[in-house]
Amino acid sequence: MLGKAWNWIRTSQVWSSIFRHGIPRDRRTRVMAIMSNVFLHLHPVAVRKSGIRLSFTWCMGGLTFFLFLAETISGVLLMFYYRPVPEYAFADIIALRAHITLGLLREIHRWGAHAMIIAIWLHMMRVFLTGSYKPPREFNWGVGVILLVLTMLLSFTGYLLPWDQLAIWAITVGSNMGKATPFVGMQGPFTDMVQLAGVPLVTTKSDAAFMLLAGTSVGENALMRFYVLHCIALPLAAATLIAVHFWRIRKDGGISGPL
Amino acid sequence: METTAPAGRSTYRPPWRLLIGAALVIFMAIPIVTMVIFGDVPMPTSIDKFKEFTNRLSVPEVSLTFFFTPLFVAGFVFYKEWTKPVVAIPLGIVFTIFYFGSMVIDANYFAILEKPDNVPISMMLFGTGFLMWWAMRQAAINDENIRQGKPLLEGSKDDKVLVWPDLVYTELICIVIASAILVIWSIVLRAPLEAPANPEGPPNPSKAPWYFLGLQEMLVYFDPWMAGVVLPTMIITGLIGMPYCDTNPKGNGYYTVSQRPFIIFNWMFGFIVLWVVLIVFGTFLRGPNWNFYGPYEPWDASIQPAMTNINLSDYFWNGENLAGFGLGVGLPENMWLRELPGIIFTLAFCFGLPVLLARTVMRRMYLQMGALRFYFMAIHFVIMGMMPLKMVLRWVLTLKYFIYLPELNFNL
Numbered sequence: 299m300l301g302k303a304w305n306w307i308r309t310s311q312v313w314s315s316i317f318r319h320g321i322p323r324d325r326r327t328r329v330m331a332i333m334s335n336v337f338l339h340l341h342p343v344a345v346r347k348s349g350i351r352l353s354f355t356w357c358m359g360g361l362t363f364f365l366f367l368a369e370t371i372s373g374v375l376l377m378f379y380y381r382p383v384p385e386y387a388f389a390d391i392i393a394l395r396a397h398i399t400l401g402l403l404r405e406i407h408r409w410g411a412h413a414m415i416i417a418i419w420l421h422m423m424r425v426f427l428t429g430s431y432k433p434p435r436e437f438n439w440g441v442g443v444i445l446l447v448l449t450m451l452l453s454f455t456g457y458l459l460p461w462d463q464l465a466i467w468a469i470t471v472g473s474n475m476g477k478a479t480p481f482v483g484m485q486g487p488f489t490d491m492v493q494l495a496g497v498p499l500v501t502t503k504s505d506a507a508f509m510l511l512a513g514t515s516v517g518e519n520a521l522m523r524f525y526v527l528h529c530i531a532l533p534l535a536a537a538t539l540i541a542v543h544f545w546r547i548r549k550d551g552g553i554s555g556p557l
Numbered sequence: 558m559e560t561t562a563p564a565g566r567s568t569y570r571p572p573w574r575l576l577i578g579a580a581l582v583i584f585m586a587i588p589i590v591t592m593v594i595f596g597d598v599p600m601p602t603s604i605d606k607f608k609e610f611t612n613r614l615s616v617p618e619v620s621l622t623f624f625f626t627p628l629f630v631a632g633f634v635f636y637k638e639w640t641k642p643v644v645a646i647p648l649g650i651v652f653t654i655f656y657f658g659s660m661v662i663d664a665n666y667f668a669i670l671e672k673p674d675n676v677p678i679s680m681m682l683f684g685t686g687f688l689m690w691w692a693m694r695q696a697a698i699n700d701e702n703i704r705q706g707k708p709l710l711e712g713s714k715d716d717k718v719l720v721w722p723d724l725v726y727t728e729l730i731c732i733v734i735a736s737a738i739l740v741i742w743s744i745v746l747r748a749p750l751e752a753p754a755n756p757e758g759p760p761n762p763s764k765a766p767w768y769f770l771g772l773q774e775m776l777v778y779f780d781p782w783m784a785g786v787v788l789p790t791m792i793i794t795g796l797i798g799m800p801y802c803d804t805n806p807k808g809n810g811y812y813t814v815s816q817r818p819f820i821i822f823n824w825m826f827g828f829i830v831l832w833v834v835l836i837v838f839g840t841f842l843r844g845p846n847w848n849f850y851g852p853y854e855p856w857d858a859s860i861q862p863a864m865t866n867i868n869l870s871d872y873f874w875n876g877e878n879l880a881g882f883g884l885g886v887g888l889p890e891n892m893w894l895r896e897l898p899g900i901i902f903t904l905a906f907c908f909g910l911p912v913l914l915a916r917t918v919m920r921r922m923y924l925q926m927g928a929l930r931f932y933f934m935a936i937h938f939v940i941m942g943m944m945p946l947k948m949v950l951r952w953v954l955t956l957k958y959f960i961y962l963p964e965l966n967f968n969l
């Protein structure tokens with residue numbers, strides 16, 4: 299009975315329009331399963347046995363990607379509730395905890411972010427220790443480094459959004475560095491020398507920290523700026539580079555291994 | 558950089574590893590013995606004395622110099638020994654008992670560890686420790702196999718499997734486990750939320766997010782333009798440039814230490830000691846006014862940091878510092894003349910030293926890599942070396958700046 303129903307489903311027009319191959323039981327259908335799915339075909343069809351062992355990759359790259367997806371999903375859900383202005387931001391965070399069923403969104407998003415930082419460091423350590431950045435993977439290592447920076451910036455911009463004491467002062471400490479940038483930060487070395495006909499080009503209203511904060515201190519403009527960076531610009535950049543990263547893994551011959 | 562023994566020479570090798578081991582033990586014993594015998598640090602004979610003992614020895618000048626660095630060197634030299642499960646498992650157990658057991662004996666330590674935003678740091682520590690062991694274990698086995706001409710753990714490239722089912726199922730299992738852990742973590746531990754933002758009232762200490770605390774720790778030794786701008790930039794450029802500089806064709810795609818010891822030692826030193834350990838210092842052990850507190854020490858906001866730091870120009874032009882060395886003529890008026898010693902030192906260190914290295918101890922490497930690669934690598938290398946150098950000079954000579962040009966906001 300069940301077998302019959304299953305058979306009926308599998309031969310229906312709907313099913314066969316979605317899956318263009320049989321159950322992946324033999325070599326041909328297994329290959330087809332990977333090749334005919336846009337997501338799965340990020341993988342090659344066959345990989346080195348050593349490359350997929352847990353002992354080799356520790357699954358850390360995969361875990362980083364998993365956490366990126368988890369952050370994206372929980373982040374979109376958080377955006378439904380959160381308003382990035384000082385009047386509401388903190389109250390919205392409280393409300394997230396108090397009024398929402400299961401109230402775990404913020405927890406998942408925050409712990410996932412911390413975990414992603416740890417996972418990406420450990421992924422980098424694995425790639426380093428297996429020498430997998432060596433030719434032909436030099437470029438993909440470079441893509442990885444940019445991803446590392448983006449991940450830390452994502453985490454950094456997100457840190458401000460709860461708008462509590464922890465948030466603004468951590469970001470103040472961090473963005474004070476912008477003030478110290480040589481040539482373009484107000485308190486940085488040589489900035490006084492950057493002038494045109496005696497008129498200083500870099501002022502408190504135009505230095506590197508101002509560009510970051512849209513103000514001279516962490517205020518409502520900084521909140522908006524960090525919010526947009528955090529929810530749109532940085533995730534888009536990261537997603538794009540992750541796509542490049544994965545594509546290059548295939549093009550560089552799959553996971554590395556001894557020749 | 559591998560060394561192949563030229564044929565026909567005597568095969569006698571001094572027992573290097575034994576000698577290094579003995580030297581490290583003596584080196585690590587120095588502060589403990591001297592501070593207990595000549596100082597007022599008690600022997601750890603009771604819990605209170607043990608706490609005092611640990612607090613006193615954990616200050617960065619002692620623990621980084623005499624504990625973490627030698628321990629790192631030992632871990633590198635003896636990676637074949639300590640990664641054996643019979644050694645590694647007891648080590649792991651002892652560390653775990655010490656790490657979490659301390660929560661039982663001390664309220665201050667407990668308060669640090671149970672802060673929600675510090676929980677990831679414990680995870681990082683245990684994760685990094687465990688994976689380091691796993692990597693070094695496989696490297697040890699591989700290196701032994703290479704020596705004996707046996708195949709590597711990673712097998713050969715003809716060993717292939719289909720992605721469906723072997724990989725996709727592994728991925729599925731990983732996703733399920735990771736989701737479960739994330740959800741449980743989120744149920745057990747609430748995300749931290751402090752009082753609403755108050756632009757007027759900074760907390761003391763004000764800390765950056767934990768993953769930047771290695772850099773904030775560097776602020777003790779460098780000005781913000783260095784700790785917050787130049788060093789991070791050089792970490793990024795150094796990492797991106799690394800694959801183009803490492804011309805060693807060996808060790809591509811498998812765990813090994815013996816085939817690429819130089820880069821593994823330096824990279825891991827940067828990652829473990831200068832990044833991970835400094836993060837732990839910054840989060841766990843830096844309290845009000847960025848003072849250092851031992852793990853079992855209460856944080857006390859009334860303690861002001863001692864500020865008796867001296868610049869290189871003071872040392873050079875004034876006589877009374879450093880037991881009367883120096884010219885004793887007083888600081889010159891002209892700022893460039895005043896800072897000339899520091900400027901010369903810095904230029905020599907950042908640019909002269911790489912040239913010197915290329916001509917002497919790193920000559921082989923220089924010839925192998927070519928000038929461009931070598932100098933790119935060497936400049937990053939010496940600037941990384943400047944971090945420990947400045948730390949040691951601060952501790953030993955209370956040196957504040959090599960170059961002190963407040964006229965230009967340029968202090969190094």
Ligand code: HEM
Pocket residue numbers: 355357358359360362363366418421422424425430431435438439440441442443445446449540543547552553554555
């Ligand atoms: C958002 C961040 C990242 C994601 C999602 C990601 C994901 C992945 C995945 C899934 C793999 C397959 C093998 C594995 O799991 O280890 C991989 C490989 C690789 N990753 Fe990443 N990665 C990220 C960041 C980085 C970083 C920071 C680096 C280095 C600085 C890096 C360098 C590489 C290289 C060179 C490979 C090829 C390794 C090999 O062939 O053995 N990636 N990455």
